[in-house]
Amino acid sequence: SETPDTSSKTNIPTSPKSHENIKYSVLVLGCSAVGKSTLTNQFKTSEYICDYDSTQDEGDEKLVTVILNGDEFELLFIEQTIPENETETNLTLLVENADAYVVVYSVAHRESFQLAKTIIKHIKKLQDMEKKAVILAGNKTDLARLRTVSTDAGRDLATSQNCKFIETSAGINHHVDELLVGILSQIRLKYSQSDR
Numbered sequence: 001s002e003t004p005d006t007s008s009k010t011n012i013p014t015s016p017k018s019h020e021n022i023k024y025s026v027l028v029l030g031c032s033a034v035g036k037s038t039l040t041n042q043f044k045t046s047e048y049i050c051d052y053d054s055t056q057d058e059g060d061e062k063l064v065t066v067i068l069n070g071d072e073f074e075l076l077f078i079e080q081t082i083p084e085n086e087t088e089t090n091l092t093l094l095v096e097n098a099d100a101y102v103v104v105y106s107v108a109h110r111e112s113f114q115l116a117k118t119i120i121k122h123i124k125k126l127q128d129m130e131k132k133a134v135i136l137a138g139n140k141t142d143l144a145r146l147r148t149v150s151t152d153a154g155r156d157l158a159t160s161q162n163c164k165f166i167e168t169s170a171g172i173n174h175h176v177d178e179l180l181v182g183i184l185s186q187i188r189l190k191y192s193q194s195d196r
């Protein structure tokens, strides 16, 4: 498909930005089967999405164009599955540099939450982290009867690590939009703060 000409749209007198879309990379981390790819696939259904590069569908990378408050952004989602019993030393080699980090666990899988804790603590030690958006996402809230990680436990972890927290269900498309907008808003906020 053709790339739409957006130059006229972005030509707002008050905006000092270039006409190029701003592009951010988002690393989606967590153990296997927590719903990383289901979540990023669900972004397709979001009302904020104007383009979704389906040629990259089968891989672990998805390029998504988002419109927020009239501005267009490209988000490159990169999924990374971390082995359940990974140690922090190995994480140093595994975790790539990105503009934002979404750490996903399943509220119905205690071990995935333990791993999320290890990953977040590791990420927070990386360089320049105060400039980066970090979001903890507890997925599969639809599995209410199988839940083993409480909302409070997730929120407490996020608070203690100074990152954002959201519970989602990729399965029933609950809070998926909020996650998407949350990621972009956090990136914008973090970079605007570090500009000062």
Ligand code: GDP
Residues within 6 Å of the ligand: 030, 031, 032, 033, 034, 035, 036, 037, 038, 039, 081, 139, 140, 141, 142, 143, 168, 169, 170, 171, 172
């Ligand atoms: P990934 O390995 O982290 O990318 O996990 P997947 O996206 O492949 O999902 C693993 C399994 O969990 C699949 O069978 C999904 O259909 C299922 N799944 C993903 N998200 C949800 C959810 O929110 N609720 C439920 N019930 N199942 C989910």
